[in-house]
Amino acid sequence: MGSYCFGIDVGGTTVKCGLFQTDGTLVDKWEIPTRTENKGENILPDVANAINLKLEEKKIDKADVEGVGIGIPGPINSKGEAACAVNLYWGFTPVAQILHDLTGLKAKAGNDANVAALGEAWKGAAAGAQNVILVTLGTGVGGGIIIDGKIVAGAHGAGGEIGHVTVVQDEKEACNCGNKGCLEQYASATGIVRVAGRMLAASEEDSTLRGLQNITAKDVLDAFKAGDTLAGRIMECVGGLLGSAIAGFAAVVDPEAIVIGGGVSKAGQPLIDCIQKHYIRHAFPSCKETPVKLAILGNDAGIYGAAKMVL
Structure with a gap:
């Protein structure tokens, strides 16, 4: 050895x-x-x-x-x-x-x-847990599922592709994977910007985001944390889609912990609270208490x- x-x-x-x-x-x-x-x-x-x-x-x-x-x-x-x-x-x-x-x-x-x-x-936010769902919110939305301490890779290596579960049925634009309405289209850094653009265009509501050139996901999350109401609505939409999708996976996996990582997770606890609220609403009763945690190992x-x- x-x-x-x-x-x-x-x-x-x-x-x-x-x-x-x-x-x-x-x-x-x-x-x-x-x-x-x-x-x-x-x-x-x-x-x-x-x-x-x-x-x-x-x-x-x-x-x-x-x-x-x-x-x-x-x-x-x-x-x-x-x-x-x-x-x-x-x-x-x-x-x-x-x-x-x-x-x-x-x-x-x-x-x-x-x-x-x-x-x-193994050594991070869910250290010691045998059953874990990790969702990475970065340029895309990635996922990883650990059951009994082992990676679920699946028959084609596509196990845990959380970003490509369909969450919006009538989406017109295509995801990079070719399908329409994937979680990645709304909850990734680029997705959050897309949702923001649509919501800004659809309303006259006052927002600190209106004055910005080339809005980034960080801009949206900063405005959300500062109490901007339109940014709040954007993140309610994103958190709702994320929370319900994760609840669906939890009904299959029943994890000890759900871990949120990737660049977008730098927004910290306000993002977690937003996701957790919607997760609890949609989760199977036995899974409602499952903690949603921030990843700690970063890169x-x-x-x-x-x-x-x-x-």
């Missing part, structure tokens, strides 16, 4: 790397650029090189390493194969196999949001979860 492991989180611009002891102690973390040119052919060799260099630097023998886990933005099946990863310009890629071949270490691969959920369940959730995946 090795006493170290690596957790790798591949993003569109940087790859976050963590060296851990197997008890979850973070020994070192660093980043390398994500080189997406030539269909991303350098990404996994760069990761392997970063691992090998770190082992040399720390004078750690490969025999003392339990393995390497890696999170990828896109669906990944149980064999650790990515069908595609659009942000990395990958087609079909057997991620775990390639990383094993390049490092000689045991390797596991998973979807980045699922892996982040595992991180929050490190991915490396923690990736490390945990291989243990």
